Structure formats: C-alpha cells, structure tokens
Amino acid sequence: MKGLALLGAPKAQWPCDIKKQIVAVQQMAGLLIGVDRGSLLLEELGFVPDLAVGDFDSLQKFELAKIQKNVADIRYSVPEKDLTDTELMLRYAFENYHLDHLTAIGATGGRLDHFLTNLFMLLKPEFNGYAEKIEFLDLQNSFEFYNSGTHIIRKKKDYTYFGVVPLNVVQDLSIVGAKYDLQSYSTKIPVSLSSNEFLSEKDYFKLSFTTGTVAVIQSKDVDRYQNFDFR
Amino acid sequence: MKGLALLGAPKAQWPCDIKKQIVAVQQMAGLLIGVDRGSLLLEELGFVPDLAVGDFDSLQKFELAKIQKNVADIRYSVPEKDLTDTELMLRYAFENYHLDHLTAIGATGGRLDHFLTNLFMLLKPEFNGYAEKIEFLDLQNSFEFYNSGTHIIRKKKDYTYFGVVPLNVVQDLSIVGAKYDLQSYSTKIPVSLSSNEFLSEKDYFKLSFTTGTVAVIQSKDVDRYQNFDFR
Numbered sequence: 001m002k003g004l005a006l007l008g009a010p011k012a013q014w015p016c017d018i019k020k021q022i023v024a025v026q027q028m029a030g031l032l033i034g035v036d037r038g039s040l041l042l043e044e045l046g047f048v049p050d051l052a053v054g055d056f057d058s059l060q061k062f063e064l065a066k067i068q069k070n071v072a073d074i075r076y077s078v079p080e081k082d083l084t085d086t087e088l089m090l091r092y093a094f095e096n097y098h099l100d101h102l103t104a105i106g107a108t109g110g111r112l113d114h115f116l117t118n119l120f121m122l123l124k125p126e127f128n129g130y131a132e133k134i135e136f137l138d139l140q141n142s143f144e145f146y147n148s149g150t151h152i153i154r155k156k157k158d159y160t161y162f163g164v165v166p167l168n169v170v171q172d173l174s175i176v177g178a179k180y181d182l183q184s185y186s187t188k189i190p191v192s193l194s195s196n197e198f199l200s201e202k203d204y205f206k207l208s209f210t211t212g213t214v215a216v217i218q219s220k221d222v223d224r225y226q227n228f229d230f231r
Numbered sequence: 232m233k234g235l236a237l238l239g240a241p242k243a244q245w246p247c248d249i250k251k252q253i254v255a256v257q258q259m260a261g262l263l264i265g266v267d268r269g270s271l272l273l274e275e276l277g278f279v280p281d282l283a284v285g286d287f288d289s290l291q292k293f294e295l296a297k298i299q300k301n302v303a304d305i306r307y308s309v310p311e312k313d314l315t316d317t318e319l320m321l322r323y324a325f326e327n328y329h330l331d332h333l334t335a336i337g338a339t340g341g342r343l344d345h346f347l348t349n350l351f352m353l354l355k356p357e358f359n360g361y362a363e364k365i366e367f368l369d370l371q372n373s374f375e376f377y378n379s380g381t382h383i384i385r386k387k388k389d390y391t392y393f394g395v396v397p398l399n400v401v402q403d404l405s406i407v408g409a410k411y412d413l414q415s416y417s418t419k420i421p422v423s424l425s426s427n428e429f430l431s432e433k434d435y436f437k438l439s440f441t442t443g444t445v446a447v448i449q450s451k452d453v454d455r456y457q458n459f460d461f462r
C-alpha cells in the first residue's frame with residue numbers, strides 16, 4: 001500500500017499539483033496521513049485523513065473537534081517526548097499499516113531546524129530501514145533516500161537537475177551515466193554534490209556506494225512564485 | 232569590516248527587512264556582495280554590490296553588462312570547477328577583504344541541494360575556519376555556526392524558537408539555561424535537536440561541546456506568506 005503524509009511546513013512550498021497527488025493516492029486505496037496541523041490542512045483542502053498523528057497543541061478547540069469527528073484513526077503523541085510526531089507517524093505507517101511507499105509533503109521549508117530534523121531522522125538506526133521507501137516532495141524538490149548498494153535513479157518528469165547528498169560516512173560512491181560522473185568518492189562528513197544533470201539521451205543514472213546513506217534530490221527552477229492555485 | 236552577501240535562492244525566502252539590512256551594512260561602510268544572479272537581484276533592489284562573484288551564465292547579456300558597468304570588483308568563476316561560487320566568495324570576502332562577519336541571504340530555500348551545499352560547505356577543512364563568522368538569514372530562520380568550545384548564544388529579537396544541529400561527529404554537547412537543557416550528548420551522525428526555546432527571564436543560553444561543528448538555528452513562525460513588500 002502507498003501513503004501520502006502532509007506535515008506542517010508552509011503551503012508556499014507545497015507542490016502545485018498537491019490535490020492531484022492526494023486524489024491519486026486515494027484512487028489506489030492508499031493511506032492519507034495528517035501529521036499534527038497537517039491533518040487540518042488536509043481537511044481545508046477537502047480531504048479527510050485516514051490517520052492523524054500529533055499532540056495537536058497548536059490547534060484551536062474547534063479545529064481539533066473537526067479532526068476528532070472525521071478521522072477514523074487518531075494517535076495522540078505526548079509533547080516533550082523522545083520521538084517527534086513525524087517519527088511516530090513513520091512507525092505507525094510502516095509497522096501498523098505496512099506501507100511500501102510514503103510521500104511526505106510539508107517536510108521541507110519553513111522552520112529549517114524542523115526540516116533538518118526530518119532529513120536527519122532517516123540516519124537514526126531505528127528509522128534508517130524506512131529510508132528507501134520515503135520521498136519528500138515540495139514545490140521544487142523531490143528527495144529520495146538510498147542505503148549502500150547499487151541503484152538505478154530514474155529521472156522524474158519535469159525535473160531538470162539532481163544533487164547527490166551523502167548524509168554520513170559514505171565510501172566508494174560512483175555516479176555513472178550522468179552529466180558529471182564520479183568514481184569512488186568517499187567522505188566522512190555530509191556533503192551535497194549539487195547541480196548535476198541527467199544526460200539528454202538517458203532517463204537514468206547509476207549510483208553505487210558501499211557504506212552510509214545518500215539523499216538524491218531532483219530539483220527544478222520555478223518561473224513564478226507560488227500563488228496557491230493548488231491543483 | 233562586516234559584509235552582506237546575496238545569493239540566488241528565491242525572493243520568497245528573503246527576510247522582510249532585507250533593504251534595511253543592506254542599508255545598515257552600507258552605513259557602516261561594510262562590503263556588499265552579489266553571488267552570481269544575486270548581483271542582479273541587488274541591483275533590482277536599488278543597490279550596487281561592491282564585489283560580484285560568479286560565472287554569470289544564467290544572466291542575459293544586457294543583465295551582465297549592467298553588472299560590469301556598475302560593480303567595482305568582479306571575479307569571474309569557471310563553471311564546472313571544484314569550488315562553488317559561494318565558496319569562492321567566502322575566500323575573497325575573508326582573505327582579500329578581511330571581513331570579520333558575513334550575513335548571507337538567499338543561501339536557503341529553492342533548490343535544496345544548493346541549500347545543503349551551502350550548509351555542509353562549512354564542514355570542509357578549508358572553510359570551517361570561517362564558520363563562526365557567518366550567518367545565514369531568511370524569512371523565518373537565522374543560522375549561526377559554532378566549532379568546539381563554550382559559547383553564549385543570545386536570543387535574537389523576534390525569534391521564538393531555536394534548534395541545535397550537530398552537523399558531524401559532536402561530543403559532550405551541553406545546553407544550559409534553555410527550556411530543554413541537555414547534558415553531555417554525543418552523536419556520530421548529524422541530528423537536529425529542534426523546537427527548543429529561550430527561557431522568558433533570560434535572553435541567552437550556554438552551549439558547549441568538545442568536538443565538531445554545530446549550527447544554531449533561531450526561528451519564528453510567520454503569519455502571512457511573503458508578499459514581496461520588502462523593507
């Protein structure tokens with residue numbers, strides 16, 4: 001089963017086709033998840049989450065009441081706990097609902113300590129096993145995550161560039177079949193190898209490395225700035 | 232001497248008072264720097280950079296001509312080189328102009344492989360020495376960077392929250408005098424300890440650690456979304 005989770009980062013960073021993405025998940029009987037305020041934002045877009053996770057302490061009483069009335073499965077988190085709402089959500093989504101893929105929208109932008117919490121959580125031993133099943137999606141970026149091994153990275157429609165981002169100790173990283181290839185690169189510190197491109201005649205490249213976790217960020221420029229006409 | 236650099240990330244993430252910030256730097260005879268397209272964005276805001284760095288390959292001919300006519304010191308970078316335009320800019324700013332502090336706007340948001348390149352560059356041995364002299368500033372966030380030692384972190388006006396973000400191997404990290412204190416925390420992987428707060432009766436906390444580099448991100452919520460009425 002596939003899932004889509006909406007987190008709390010600003011609407012200004014949502015992909016323009018967020019509604020289409022949500023409808024697509026519902027049409028394949030996937031799981032729609034709201035994380036904290038994300039539950040309310042889904043309702044405002046006209047969708048009822050199947051699962052809502054959060055302490056909901058930033059919500060007004062009537063807003064929470066609306067969630068409680070409509071959502072079948074609500075999991076209340078305890079503020080000031082060890083796990084973030086997003087970490088709890090991952091646990092429920094993958095352990096209880098056995099998702100095989102999750103797209104997270106609203107995980108980037110806004111307060112950037114939150115974004116980095118979301119990014120780095122996939123390095124923690126207890127969440128690293130989910131990394132390859134997760135995509136972060138926003139207005140300009142698609143993040144996918146890979147653990148050591150050999151991977152074929154396919155170009156997403158409309159995305160022009162990509163960056164390869166070792167997030168921890170990564171060894172023997174090679175990029176083959178892209179505009180800028182790389183042979184046996186190793187790093188002990190996180191680094192973002194940005195502004196690479198797919199070859200025009202090829203819609204994929206080969207990524208391999210022997211230790212660590214790497215984010216591949218496909219990105220695009222946007223001509224206009226977000227005007228909230230979400231489709 | 233203080234400096235302010237404008238990089239190329241989208242205007243939507245600029246601090247609302249960007250013009251005020253630029254005027255303040257000019258009034259103290261500081262250095263105004265445009266990085267690649269940032270040079271043009273400064274001109275569009277009504278300011279002439281003192282230094283422009285970039286390959287300028289995304290600029291139209293007449294746009295580059297305007298930069299060439301007005302800017303006293305232009306350094307052309309070579310595309311597909313080892314150093315990014317921002318890394319070159321840091322070298323010029325700190326080695327040639329001997330800045331003692333640099334605020335970078337436009338380093339965050341947009342294409343997030345670029346943001347992560349900017350964030351992680353301060354871990355590289357050749358740039359780590361500048362880390363404590365640099366601030367990244369955007370609509371909602373102020374990033375400052377610290378190397379091992381004991382530091383007093385002062386609350387910035389209007390910022391509510393902070394996150395402490397070890398970016399590499401960090402040992403014995405303590406936070407004293409904040410809402411959530413921490414004792415002798417160590418991590419081998421990057422992690423973002425987000426959503427902490429200053430105590431209401433105190434405008435600082437004490438941060439100490441014995442190895443590594445840590446970003447402190449002060450952040451705030453924004454009620455409205457950016458409407459480009461920069462002050």
